[in-house]
Amino acid sequence: MRKNKAKEKLKNGGIVLGGFCNINSPAAVEVLGYLGFDFIIIDGEHGPMDLESSKNLVRAADVVDITPLARVAVNHPQVILRYLDMGCLGVQIPMVNTGAEAEAVANACRYPPVGKRGLAGVRANEWGLTGALGPYTRTANEEVLTIVQVETLQAVSNLDEILAVKEVDMVFIGPTDLSSAMGVPGEVTHPDVLAQLEKLGKAIRAGGKHAGTIGGNPQAVKMLSDWGYNYFAVNVLGMFASAARGYITDSRAAIAK
Secondary structure (H helix, E strand, O other), X not given: OOOOHHHHHHHOOOOEXXXXXXXXXHHHHHHHHHHOOOEEEEEOOOOOOOXXXXXXXXXXXHHHOOEEEEEOXXXXXXXXXHHHHOOOOEEEEOOOOXXXXXXXXXXXXXXXXXXXXXXXXXXXXXXXXXXXXXHHHHHHHHHXXXXXXXXOHHHHHOHHHHHOXXXXXXXXXXXXXXXXXXXXXXXXXXXXXXXXXXXXXXXXXXXXXXXXXXXXXXXXXXXXXXXXXXXXXXXXXXXXXXXXHHHHHHHHHHHHO
C-alpha cells in the first residue's frame, strides 16, 4: 500500500489542491497528476462511473502518484468498503448530518480494533500476495483519509458532535447544497453563505480537524485559506469547460480583429 501523500502534506501543515473527477477518463487523472495536483476525487455521487471504471481511475492515479479518493454516494459500510478495497486512499461521504452518521463513516474506513472495516485479500493489499494482512491493516488505518461533508443546516447545528468523532480526519463544507439549505440555491458567493463558510472553517480547525471545500478559482482559495480551509477541490469537467470557453472566445475575437 502506497503512502497517502495528500494526508501527509496536510499533517505537515500544507494546503492540498485536487479535483472532483466527474468524467470517466483515466487520461484526465494522469494529466492532473503530471501537472502536480495533490489528489483526485472519483465522484461516485454525481459522476457516471461504476465500480469497474472507478478502479481504472485508481490505476491511473497510481501511475502518476496522485492520491486517489472517492466520493461515495451512500453512507453504508459495504459500499465504502468496495472503494477502499480497490485502492482509494480515502473517502468523502456526502450529507453527514449527525455525530452518529460521522461515527458510521469512521468505522467503515478503518479495520479493528479502531473500526469495523471488513478484511479480505483485495487490490488495496495486492490480494494478500506480497505480505501478511495484519501489518497491512495497521498501515491502512494510518493512511486512510476520512472525510465527511457538512451540507445542511442540521449538520451545521450538529457540527460539535461531528467534530468529536476521533477518526474523522476532515470536515468538507459543500457550499452548493449549503446555499440551497440557506434559501439561496446556487448563490455560493451570497454574503450569508460566505459568512457561514468563514464561521465553519474556523470552527472546524479549532476542533482539531482539517477543513475542506470547493476552491473555484485562486482568489477564492486565498480567501478560504485565510479562514482555515486547507483542502480544496475543483470540478474537473468545469475546468475543461472553462479552458474550452476561453479558447473559443479568444480565438474568435482574435480572428475578428
